Amino acid sequence: MRTYAIGDIHGHLDLLQAAHALIAADRAAIGDAEAPVVHVGDLVDRGPDSRGVIEFLMQGQSLGAPWVVLKGNHDRLFTLFMADPGDRDPRLRADLAWLHPRLGGGATLSSYGMHAPSDRPLARVHAEALEAVPAAHVDYLRSLPTWFLRDDVLFVHAGVRPGVDLREQTEDDLLWIRHEFLEDTRDHGALIVHGHTALPEARHYGNRLNLDSSAAYGGPLTAVVIEGREVWHLTEAGRARLDPPQQAAAAE
Template sequence: MRTYAIGDIHGHLDLLKAAHALIAADRAAIGDTEAPVVHIGDLVDRGPDSRGVIDFLMQGQALGAPWVVLKGNHDRLFTLFMNDPADRDPGLRSELAWLHPRIGGGATLASYGLHAPADRPLGQVHAEALEAVPAAHPDYLRQLPTWHLRDDVLFVHAGVRPGVDLRDQREDDLLWIRHEFLEDTRDHGALIVHGHTALSEAKHYGNRLNLDSSAAYGGPLTAVVIEGREVWHLTDAGRVRLDPPHQAAAAE
């Protein structure tokens, strides 16, 4: 069973379109038109065109593209702000807020035409955001699923709470979890494909596959194709096999 997947986008529409071009090239090479493309979440924040990213994905799905778009923690932060700027996400550290430069909400609002949103009174910025942001955008983000299971591959933004059945997983964990998941080496019953924790490049750990290659910080946006539990990184030169370290060493 074949599935394509794309890592954390963070407002980089140019990188997203380039990732889809790589997928289109792979589809053409193997004659596949039906395998879904799973976007792993964090559509917005930090990058220059969060509005364009949301428009692109909404329009593609509306036209019938076989795309799955998952909710990331940054996507939820955006919707919380639009609902009530005083509302706090329980996963966000107490000293930070969505408009803090480290989080990148200001860049998202700037893509809708707001001037210096991180440097002005919160109430004023919120009022302007309600005028500038199409209601369809936060509505779209709110209804995004938090996971997608395909055969024995589970796609989720941040990870899962180890040892907890998928039906009992909490959205807070699916969008925010780090150490408890990242440091757990057991098999989770499915290959967990996730993002959220930025690396210099995508990495396969055997029980999980991290696709966040730091597009938010100037890195690339990773696109992969997964067949069973085998993974290939899609590049301009074609497929490059992505194996867990022990398998890669054994092949040398």
């Protein structure tokens, strides 16, 4: 059971297109045109072309590409702002807002042609956003699924609440959870493939695989291929095996 996956994009259309080129090269090498490509969320914010990312993914899916696009917490923040700029995500820190430079909402609105959205009165910015952002983009982000299960690999944005059945997981946890999930070393019944927590490079922990390699902060965008529970990082030179630390050490 083969599946491709791509980490947190954060408005970097060029990196996303490059990741898909790596996947296309791997498909050609092994003769597989059917395996799905799962994007683990955070399409928008911080990077320069969130609009382009959304349009690229919408168009690919509309043309029948076998792509799965999951919702990330930044995608939800965008839709909440568009519905009501005074609304707050329940998991967002009280001292932050979507247009705060740390979150990068201003960069997203700038990709729609808006000028200095983080530095002007909120009501005016929201009114302009309603004119500038296609409703179809907001509807698309709002309707994205929060998880995708394929064989014994579960794809989510942030992680899962350990010990809780998948059918009882909350969207808040799937989009926002960190320490309770990251610090839990038990097997979750499936390999959890996620993003959300930025690292210098993708890392396999045995029970989970973190694909967020800090594209939001100038790092690369990771693409992998997963067969069973085996993982390979896709590079210009081809596949590079990505093993948990213990397994990698034993192979040396």
